[in-house]
Amino acid sequence: xxxxxxxxxxxxxxxxxxxxxxxxxxxxxxxxxxxxxxxxxxxxxxxxxxxxxxxxxxxxxxxxxxxxxxxxxxxxxxxxxxxxxxxxxxxxxxxxxxxxxxxxxxxxxxxxxxxxxxxxxxxxxxxxxxxxxxxxxxxxxxxxxxxxxxxxxxxxxxxxxxxxxxxxxxxxxxxxxxxxxxxxxxxxxxxxxxxxxxxxxxxxxxxxxxxxxxxxxxxxxxxxxxxxxxxxxxxxxxxxxxxxxxxxxxxxxxxxxxxxxxxxxxxxxxxxxxxxxxxxx
Amino acid sequence: xxxxxxxxxxxxxxxxxxxxxxxxxxxxxxxxxxxxxxxxxxxxxxxxxxxxxxxxxxxxxxxxxxxxxxxxxxxxxxxxxxxxxxxxxxxxxxxxxxxxxxxxxxxxxxxxxxxxxxxxxxxxxxxxxxxxxxxxxxxxxxxxxxxxxxxxxxxxxxxxxxxxxxxxxxxxxxxxxxxxxxxxxxxxxxxxxxxxxxxxxxxxxxxxxxxxxxxxxxxxxxxxxxxxxxxxxxxxxxxxxxxxxxxxxxxxxxxxxxxxxxxxxxxx
Numbered sequence: 347x348x349x350x351x352x353x354x355x356x357x358x359x360x361x362x363x364x365x366x367x368x369x370x371x372x373x374x375x376x377x378x379x380x381x382x383x384x385x386x387x388x389x390x391x392x393x394x395x396x397x398x399x400x401x402x403x404x405x406x407x408x409x410x411x412x413x414x415x416x417x418x419x420x421x422x423x424x425x426x427x428x429x430x431x432x433x434x435x436x437x438x439x440x441x442x443x444x445x446x447x448x449x450x451x452x453x454x455x456x457x458x459x460x461x462x463x464x465x466x467x468x469x470x471x472x473x474x475x476x477x478x479x480x481x482x483x484x485x486x487x488x489x490x491x492x493x494x495x496x497x498x499x500x501x502x503x504x505x506x507x508x509x510x511x512x513x514x515x516x517x518x519x520x521x522x523x524x525x526x527x528x529x530x531x532x533x534x535x536x537x538x539x540x541x542x543x544x545x546x547x548x549x550x551x552x553x554x555x556x557x558x559x560x561x562x563x564x565x566x567x568x569x570x571x572x573x574x575x576x577x578x579x580x581x582x583x584x585x586x587x588x589x590x591x592x593x594x595x596x597x598x599x600x601x602x603x604x605x606x607x608x609x610x611x612x613x614x615x616x617x618x619x620x621x622x623x624x625x626x627x
Numbered sequence: 628x629x630x631x632x633x634x635x636x637x638x639x640x641x642x643x644x645x646x647x648x649x650x651x652x653x654x655x656x657x658x659x660x661x662x663x664x665x666x667x668x669x670x671x672x673x674x675x676x677x678x679x680x681x682x683x684x685x686x687x688x689x690x691x692x693x694x695x696x697x698x699x700x701x702x703x704x705x706x707x708x709x710x711x712x713x714x715x716x717x718x719x720x721x722x723x724x725x726x727x728x729x730x731x732x733x734x735x736x737x738x739x740x741x742x743x744x745x746x747x748x749x750x751x752x753x754x755x756x757x758x759x760x761x762x763x764x765x766x767x768x769x770x771x772x773x774x775x776x777x778x779x780x781x782x783x784x785x786x787x788x789x790x791x792x793x794x795x796x797x798x799x800x801x802x803x804x805x806x807x808x809x810x811x812x813x814x815x816x817x818x819x820x821x822x823x824x825x826x827x828x829x830x831x832x833x834x835x836x837x838x839x840x841x842x843x844x845x846x847x848x849x850x851x852x853x854x855x856x857x858x859x860x861x862x863x864x865x866x867x868x869x870x871x872x873x874x875x876x877x878x879x880x881x882x883x884x885x886x887x888x889x890x891x892x893x894x895x
Contacts, residue, residue: 350832353797369646395832400749401756401825403794403839405815412815416794418828437820438645440750442652521648545649554648613816 347396347450349422349458355391358426363462364455365589366433368552372573374468375552377582377614379434382589384408384611387601388423388432396420396450398443402436409612428599431460444554445524452525452558463559464592465568466585467552474572483580485588488552488568490560497567503591508570510547517548518557525561567592583608657706660755662725662763664700671763675727675739677862678766680759682743682823683842685851686772689858690742691718692869696726699739702758707745721745723755725764728862738862739764747822756825761833768799768836770808770861772854773823775843781817789842789849794819796830796837808838808857 351357365382367375382388399419406415419437424430439447455463469486487505489497495511512518547553552568559566569588573581586608590600600607664671681690690696698716702723712720723745728738747755760769775792777784784790792813799807813819819827823839830837840857842850855867 353834371646393832395828397753399753400820401752401822401828402818402820403824403827404818405794405813407815409815412812414795414800414812416796416827416831418831436818441645442650444648444650448648517649549647549649551646551648615816 347394347454349392349394349454351392352390355389357391357458358424358429358431359459360426360429361424361431362429362460363464363593364431364433364460365464365466365593366451366555367435368465368467368550368555368568369435369438370468370550370552371470372468372575372578372581374571374573374578374581374585375466376435377578378466378585378589379432380407380611380614381582381586381608383423383432383434385586385600385602385607385609386425386428386430386432386595388425388428388430390415390421391424392422393418394420394422394433394451394454396447398440398447398450399435400437400440404436404613407611407613412612425599428593428595430593430595431458439551444551445521445558448551448554448558449525451555452562452564455559455564456562460564463555463564463566464589465552465555465559465566466589467550467568467570468573468578468581468585469547469550469570471572471574473546483571483584485584486570486572488556488570490556490566500567500592503588505569505588508547508568510544512544515544515548517545518553521548521553521557522561525558527561579614657751660702660704660751660758662700662702662758664725665698669699672765673739673763674765674767675737676767677738677770678741678759678764678768679738679770679772679858679861680741680743680823680826681772683772683774683850683854684846685774685842685854686858687718687742687744688851689855689867689870690726690740691716692867693726693728693740694866694869696728696740698724699727700725702741702755704745704747704751704755709745716742718744723747728865739766743822749821752822752825755822756829760826760829760835760837766835769826769830769838771823771826771837771839773819773821773839773841774845775841776819776821777843779818779820782814784843786844789844789847789853791840791842791850791853793841794827794839796827796835798830798834799836799838802836808840808861810840813839813841 367379402419404417406412407417420435423432485505486508487500488495488508488511491497493513496507556566556568569585571581571584597607602608681687709721712722716724724742726740791810793808793810794813827837827839855870859865859867
């Protein structure tokens, strides 16, 4: 994976926290990063070029009006006022190459001096076993602070620890071993046919990213929410808000609309396609 | 009407295998694509002032009718069979031929044309684009001609209303306005994927002037005329007289061409 600095831009050394999405149901992580980029007025500083990422291009996603700035599959944004780096991924990883991709992006994070990584992802609502509606929408987390995934700061913020994380589970152990260069364990690649329900969580991209960043010695926190396919904008707001709390971003760091916190990206206007053809009525 | 349970999800949604860390990778790494140049082999890398890459049906048709081009090479993707291809280049071939156009000063290889007449798998697009931009060929400027992909377009596409739009690299945007293509930008919120996206990304990463022009409908004589006029404005010496002459045959041909790509393996 090669990091290409955009012409005329520079990397801010003080940006030691990296926030990035993991591909997931409803594209929630990506939508949340869109919100954070747009609302903190983060500036694109470069691109990440990886052979394992499928290609896509588009017009500027953030606006206020699209001016023809080209959008690429994996871009890096920074805001020196927030000391945060945001990476936005717009296209999927080639089938079967997620582990390699996670390894590459962890290498980028480590070599560019990142210390903290926050991965934003969603989970299939059908997998949620203990639904507690009294608390409202819940953000879950997984951290490498403790071996059971627990982190005091996340607990104080009211996030729920992902109870399904089992560091001794077959697939979690495989992910740990495959990214750990010093691992002496020779575990076999779990075949798709052998996967069971408990393997759902470690089979998701966020788990590969978590394990890869952990192996590079970075502090990594995954923020997760359960959702279904549909209008996932509220889920994006939930995760973006959780990320801003976790990183301690104060309201003055945001450049929202009408004095508020959030600025809706321009590209969201057509997220669900063109309006219906009214001439048929 | 498509079955809503089994039809492909819209492109922002994923198949389960797209989100599976344990999806099987390809069993063996495939051999890399490569370019074979004609004899005598030119000195590499080629450095044309302009590289024009045709992916859309109208642009492929125009390239095929151009009289004054010389075949100088072909790009091979090893896993794609070219059974059924003819000795002489044909619109029905599954091929990726590279041609040179002599300019008015008879400078060979000043303008190169690439006719992409084979379905490049998305996961191979990055390797192909590296060959065409930055490896065997290092162009000063790139124009890519493709069709709007309705599955990725968030606006409304009418089958009887032609439209065209562009995306440019930063280097192209900085160039003199008179040298740039006068087209509206592709709307924000829609995306383009596949080989044309990979090619334009490559240009952006390499700081090369690059423009991707996408047109609609995919098969239409009016789009052929538009693309012909566009190419003429970029390369004034281009002889596109034969494009209009055979345009009446184009509509009947395009149906055959679309079917040829899908079905040709059955009949070879």
